[in-house]
Ligand code: HEM
């Protein structure tokens with residue numbers, strides 16, 4: 001029997017390689033074009049190209065956010081991304097005290113960067129999930145409620161995005177300095 005990986009496992013490996021960059025491109029697109037969308041309780045007959053792009057690229061992003069969550073949880077990685085689930089705040093406290101003294105936290109482990117990344121995935125999954133529920137309930141008044149939750153979570157996700165990019169820049173600065 002051949003030991004070469006199947007087409008499916010090669011496809012999954014490629015997805016894992018590119019999912020972070022795909023999520024960056026798609027979420028930047030969805031956020032930056034959101035000023036041009038207007039959908040309310042459902043996609044209208046005369047919906048604009050921006051509305052259609054938001055809905056269908058949003059559905060792809062929602063699926064990618066779920067696969068990112070799964071990949072960040074398997075092989076025990078959930079302990080690193082969500083240490084607060086185990087009430088383990090040791091490295092987080094160390095990073096925060098260090099930060100107060102002007103020390104940039106180290107990436108990886110169960111520290112500040114990993115906790116922020118974990119919260120970011122949960123926010124993106126929440127944004128995608130509320131979007132999908134809106135899509136399924138289009139036309140009803142419940143759709144308006146889920147649109148409200150979606151917009152609320154989007155605000156949290158934009159906050160994460162800005163903090164995460166700032167952390168990535170600090171990380172890069174530290175790397176160059178060393
Ligand atoms: C997962 C990635 C997604 C991101 C980053 C995202 C981002 C956004 C942003 C930034 C807004 C504008 C919020 C505001 O007005 O303050 C918005 C609105 C909205 N999104 Fe998404 N979205 C995503 C997925 C989806 C999906 C999957 C759907 C539905 C299939 C969806 C449906 C909507 C609707 C209905 C609105 C309100 C539009 C309106 O009536 O003005 N989104 N989204």
Ligand code: HEM
Pocket residue numbers: 020023024027072107108113114117118120121124161164165168171
């Ligand atoms: C321009 C935007 C972004 C930049 C420059 C960026 C940069 C980075 C960098 C440098 C790392 C590695 C940090 C480390 O070593 O711990 C990282 C990890 C990570 N980022 Fe981003 N990122 C961006 C957007 C996003 C978005 C939108 C998400 C969505 C949730 C995200 C989720 C993650 C996660 C979960 C990790 C850790 C797991 C992994 O390595 O795959 N990032 N990012």
